[in-house]
Amino acid sequence: MGLGPALDSATVARLRDMAGDEATLDSLASTFLSEAKRLVAVIRNAVERGGADDLYVAAHTLKGASVNLGAIRLIDLSRGVEQMSRDQFVAVTREMIEELETELGRVESAMRSEGLFAGGGGAEEMRGRQPE
Amino acid sequence: MKILVADDDDFSRLLLARTLEKLGHDVIAARDGHEAWEKFESDDVHLVISDWVMPGLDGLELCRRIRRRESASYTYVILLTVMEGKGNYLEGMRAGADDFITKPFDEEQLATRLAVAKRILSLQNQNRQLALLIPICMYCKKARNDRDYWEQLDRFLMEQTEAQLSHGICPGCYEKYVRPRG
Secondary structure (H helix, E strand, O other): OOOOOOEOHHHHHHHHHHHOOHHHHHHHHHHHHHHHHHHHHHHHHHHHHOOHHHHHHHHHHHHHHHHHHOEHHHHHHHHHHHHHHHOOOOOOOHHHHHHHHHHHHHHHHHHHHOOOOHHHOOOOOOOOOOOO | OEEEEEOOOHHHHHHHHHHHHHOOOEEEEEOOHHHHHHHHHHOOOOEEEEOOOOOOOOHHHHHHHHHHOOOOOOOEEEEEEOOOOHHHHHHHHHOOOOEEEEOOOOHHHHHHHHHHHHHHHHHHHHHHHHHHOOOEOOOOOOEEOOOOOEEOHHHHHHHHOOOOOOOOOOHHHHHHHHOOOO
């Protein structure tokens, strides 16, 4: 697909270094995943019922979390939603939301490959979505 | 230091809290600006690290509230945000922040900037203590000023502080000095 790596290796290395042990790393990784899933759900919900304020804050917060994890493309996608939500005349499309969800699946898969979850397990699977 | 962390993103808040604890600080965490304000008012916090964009009360308004509040001690405020660029930096600093860091933070840089914060906070505490420490003669009650002259306490206070004195006569002095002549 030519999307490039889902995670920035330098940021992940820094996260691993900061965590210091497997349990802390797992706790951080699980928190990212559940927070990112929650925020994508808020974004989807806001788009479906037209709540601009929720949309902006959720997209901005997802961008911040993605920056801290080094989720390269997720940063760009959430930034796109954030910028569009500030412009009343441009609607965030369902395709953009689906792209966000697909990318989050790819990020989760990369997190598992990087061994960020204790025992290779960790948080629940993305429902019905396969990483690309 | 006791540090209040405000961020609506669970991951970023946890990441920052763990880093600060690793650096030896006590951390109080808040999920948004309103919770941060409540915890700030009920606890003795040395430093606040706040995200900018949060639902309800955002980081800038939190910063303005902290600066408006009358307090015996100064609170150092750092904005930690993904908001980049000169315009955002100026807006954040003008709201009363002491420092502005963009995400993702680097642990070593954060530790260094916290060391600066600690230095500034300790200097302010020293200034406050010096201001409260007045060398005074135990007999005549004159105070020694910074030019090494001894002067009347009322004159000293007016020169060295922003205090405005309103002269009157206490009941004891009235009986001793004023009444006999009347």
